[in-house]
Amino acid sequence: MTGEAEGLGSIGFGYRPRAAWASDPAKTRGRLFPEAESPTRTAFQRDRDRIIHSTAFRRLRHKTQVFIAEEGDHYRTRLTHTIEVAQIARALARALRCDEDLAEAVALVHDFGHTPFGHTGEDALNGKMAAWGGFDHNAQSLRAVTKLEHRYAEFDGLNLSWETLEGLVKHNGPLVGTDGEGLDGPVPVSILDYDALHDLELDRYAGIEAQCAAIADDIAYDTHDIDDGLRSGLLSLDMLEGLELPGSILRQVRGLYPALDPVRTGHELMRRQITLMVEDVIRTTNANLGEIRPASPDDVHDAGRTLVAFSPSMREQEKELKAFLYANLYRNPVVLKVREAADRIVRDLFDAYFADPGLMPEGWRGLLGKAEERVKARHVADFLAGMTDNYAVKEHRRLFDRTPELS
Numbered sequence: 270m271t272g273e274a275e276g277l278g279s280i281g282f283g284y285r286p287r288a289a290w291a292s293d294p295a296k297t298r299g300r301l302f303p304e305a306e307s308p309t310r311t312a313f314q315r316d317r318d319r320i321i322h323s324t325a326f327r328r329l330r331h332k333t334q335v336f337i338a339e340e341g342d343h344y345r346t347r348l349t350h351t352i353e354v355a356q357i358a359r360a361l362a363r364a365l366r367c368d369e370d371l372a373e374a375v376a377l378v379h380d381f382g383h384t385p386f387g388h389t390g391e392d393a394l395n396g397k398m399a400a401w402g403g404f405d406h407n408a409q410s411l412r413a414v415t416k417l418e419h420r421y422a423e424f425d426g427l428n429l430s431w432e433t434l435e436g437l438v439k440h441n442g443p444l445v446g447t448d449g450e451g452l453d454g455p456v457p458v459s460i461l462d463y464d465a466l467h468d469l470e471l472d473r474y475a476g477i478e479a480q481c482a483a484i485a486d487d488i489a490y491d492t493h494d495i496d497d498g499l500r501s502g503l504l505s506l507d508m509l510e511g512l513e514l515p516g517s518i519l520r521q522v523r524g525l526y527p528a529l530d531p532v533r534t535g536h537e538l539m540r541r542q543i544t545l546m547v548e549d550v551i552r553t554t555n556a557n558l559g560e561i562r563p564a565s566p567d568d569v570h571d572a573g574r575t576l577v578a579f580s581p582s583m584r585e586q587e588k589e590l591k592a593f594l595y596a597n598l599y600r601n602p603v604v605l606k607v608r609e610a611a612d613r614i615v616r617d618l619f620d621a622y623f624a625d626p627g628l629m630p631e632g633w634r635g636l637l638g639k640a641e642e643r644v645k646a647r648h649v650a651d652f653l654a655g656m657t658d659n660y661a662v663k664e665h666r667r668l669f670d671r672t673p674e675l676s
Contacts, residue, residue, distance in 0.1 A: 285366050286366065288367060291477065300430055302424045311370060313368055313430065316370075317377060325381045325418060329347040329380065329383075331657035333387040344500065345496075355485075360547060361551065362481045383654075385658045390611060391406050393616050394619065409459070415434070436482065438460055449472070474570050476566055484577050488550075495538075498594070498597070515538060545583075546587070553579060553580045
């Protein structure tokens with residue numbers, strides 16, 4: 270780096286020196302479209318700022334986490350969930366002496382590709398797109414930041430740095446083996462197409478900052494989905510007593526504060542659970558780092574395993590908690606009834622737009638012309654995936670005589 274960019278090294282990055290395994294913005298692998306460095310912000314700070322100022326980020330405010338927005342003002346949305354993930358990711362990154370801005374950027378962008386109505390919308394859209402490669406929210410996140418955002422004069426997308434993009438795509442692990450074959454089925458075409466332009470090294474593990482963001486996502490929804498479940502009345506504190514992780518914390522809280530009301534008891538449970546899980550990750554990750562002693566970020570990429578992880582005992586407790594949430598919250602008949610209505614809305618909209626692209630707004634309908642079905646289907650999926658819950662319902666009411674009730 271030369272000129273003004275050399276001064277970036279004097280900007281503070283936290284309270285402790287950067288570790289050898291941390292990604293260094295001064296050594297970034299760059300952007301698909303080269304840009305001059307900022308004299309006041311690192312490459313990863315600029316990525317975070319571009320993500321926050323994007324349209325896709327604002328849309329998260331009106332996208333479902335577990336409960337449809339109109340069911341209550343205090344339930345988490347994709348936006349509040351994303352902010353909570355970013356906070357936990359940044360805390361982990363600071364403790365592990367890696368780049369906090371990069372961990373935060375990956376956390377903030379990780380859910381950009383989610384459809385309206387959460388995983389229900391994704392499942393519906395995946396079904397409709399089955400003949401054309403399916404729909405994957407992670408691949409859609411990449412499309413959002415490399416193609417669909419139209420904010421800059423010289424390129425489509427946000428032109429994020431290599432480190433942020435590879436963290437977005439691989440935060441849950443490599444996508445292909447050494448033979449180039451997908452590890453969990455075929456790799457989405459959108460990812461392969463971008464990888465051909467800007468090699469994301471799909472067979473290697475993501476950097477440590479992306480790994481912080483990935484496990485922060487688990488910690489956030491393991492905890493806050495309980496909170497929303499308690500608020501909805503679908504879960505109760507007594508139901509949690511038989512689970513090892515929340516049950517042990519609940520007994521501790523009740524022992525310390527026997528007269529505490531249920532609402533505050535629930536909040537005490539949540540904050541203590543987050544603390545226990547975060548501290549477990551820090552201890553376990555430090556032990557993992559001590560074993561392999563990475564001397565550079567490349568050593569993390571080539572470690573052959575995820576380094577930012579739960580301990581074996583915490584992993585089992587978290588697995589038990591997830592199974593409980595699936596059985597009692599995500600698959601609760603009340604939630605499933607709403608999911609059925611949301612599923613129909615997404616499927617109906619896809620069919621309508623695919624049959625007549627002219628039903629889409631100006632700026633979307635005029636781009637297709639006589640496009641082949643594959644291109645048209647992906648275009649419709651892009652439009653649908655970008656919708657908020659509210660807009661999807663509004664569009665369904667515009668196009669159909671009867672719209673399913675979501676509450």
